Amino acid sequence: MKNEVSGVRGIFCFPSFPVAVACVKENPMTLAAVNFFSFNPPMVGIGIMDNRYSYELIREVGDFTLNLPYVDQLDVTHYIGTVSGRDVDKFKETGLTPVKGKHVSSSWIKEFPVSMECKLVYTLDLKGSHVWFIGTVLTAYVEETYDRSQTISYWGNQYRRTGEELAIMKIEGDGKNAKAVGLTRKIE
Numbered sequence: 001m002k003n004e005v006s007g008v009r010g011i012f013c014f015p016s017f018p019v020a021v022a023c024v025k026e027n028p029m030t031l032a033a034v035n036f037f038s039f040n041p042p043m044v045g046i047g048i049m050d051n052r053y054s055y056e057l058i059r060e061v062g063d064f065t066l067n068l069p070y071v072d073q074l075d076v077t078h079y080i081g082t083v084s085g086r087d088v089d090k091f092k093e094t095g096l097t098p099v100k101g102k103h104v105s106s107s108w109i110k111e112f113p114v115s116m117e118c119k120l121v122y123t124l125d126l127k128g129s130h131v132w133f134i135g136t137v138l139t140a141y142v143e144e145t146y147d148r149s150q151t152i153s154y155w156g157n158q159y160r161r162t163g164e165e166l167a168i169m170k171i172e173g174d175g176k177n178a179k180a181v182g183l184t185r186k187i188e
């Protein structure tokens, strides 16, 4: 039997939200409101509440970087999500290294395994809790040994390691024509 609950409780039943760190100018901020919006062109969106310092900065500069941390970077990732750039220099406090973007004015984070430079193309203010900033990914940097299973997922008040492999899909075709044509189970 399913119980009727509030809409927001429904949203919190999503299997996972990725934990990412956006950086606007030289100020990083932790995010769980993050998603891709298009593969071609590559577009991602980040949801930022309007009382964040990052919100002011992104409106000012019109770009951001998106960085994905590993589970062993959990403490620093959590810290970045608990203090404001209005009060502290988060790069100085954490010892993380900002790298100047090639195509954007914002810096990316050297120590994290994945970073993307994004140009803001669309701002979606639904007058709700988060304003969505959607950007084109102009370039991305991925560590050669990147292991997605070691990234962090957010479950309300819990952090979790992402993923156990259940099955591999065989996909044929690209883009709108991509189709899953087979499935190999790893775990029954």
Ligand SMILES: Cc1cc2nc3c(=O)[nH]c(=O)nc-3n(C[C@H](O)[C@H](O)[C@H](O)COP(=O)(O)O)c2cc1C
Pocket (backbone or CB within 6 Å): 019, 027, 028, 029, 030, 031, 032, 033, 034, 047, 048, 049, 051, 052, 053, 054, 055, 077, 078, 080, 081, 082, 083, 084, 085, 086, 130, 154
């Ligand atoms: C795990 C985690 C996820 C968070 N997700 C978001 C989010 O999606 N959007 C948001 O506006 N704030 C989010 N926050 C809170 C901000 O990271 C926090 O308010 C931060 O201090 C803002 O920094 P700033 O003032 O320098 O921009 C999250 C914090 C944590 C710890």
